[in-house]
Amino acid sequence: MRYYPVNLDIRKKNCLVVGGGSVGTRKVKMLLECGAKVTVVSPFATEKLAKMAENNKITLHKRSYEASDPDSAFLVIGATDDEALNIQISRDAEKQNKLCNIADRPEVCNFILPAIVKRDDLIIAISTSGKSPAFAKKLRKELEKQFGDEYAVFLKMMGAIRKKLLSEKHEPEAHKPIFEKLIHSNLLEYIRSKDLKAINTELYNQLGNGYRFEDLFPINDHPL
DSSP states (O other): OSOOOOOOTTTTTTTEEOHHHHHHHHHHHHHTTTOOOOEEEEEOOOHHHHHHTTSSSSEESSSOOTTGGGGGOEEEOOOOOHHHHHHHHHHHHTTTTOEEEEETTTGGGOOOEEEEETTTTTEEEEEOTTHHHHHHHHHHHHHHHOOOOOOHHHHHHHHHHHHHHHTOOOHHHHHHHHHHHHHHHSSSHHHHTHHHHHHHHHHHHHHOOOOGGGSSSOTTTTOH
């Protein structure tokens, strides 16, 4: 296995994207979703990027790339259609031991980006180690059909239950069999069908009083 799988926390980290086209725009969107502080360097930019800059969501420098651009970046992404420039970005980042990804060029990256299935906090990453992005895309589409929005709701519920259990000073070791029972119950099916009565019956059977589904979430944040 060549690549070390990891989920990277980039909240409030400075991230540089070189390239203002459609690929760069997609990269910027994902970085922002993860809470990064994004700077884009490109002589041109899509309307979406220009709008983001106008709304102060990103910093946009409409100029050519300079070797000093990665200096303050935690992570660098090259998203240009200029092969020589992409290689230069990779070399400059490598000199400074930066995390660097060049779109569609795994041979000059020190990390590659997987295809992902995202259901809020549930993230399923699919990687072919750069061998076939098209196959990774196919697998992503298949998994998107298998894992619906009910998985996101289920995870929110499990997180709320865990928080409540911890607040009641239960020993963490005691939680494992509780969560095993919940995971292997019919809760996912009940959530999928939005059967609140069945959900609450199951929660009562497994946890007792005080764990009604609608009471586990803040007001106006009911996921069903």
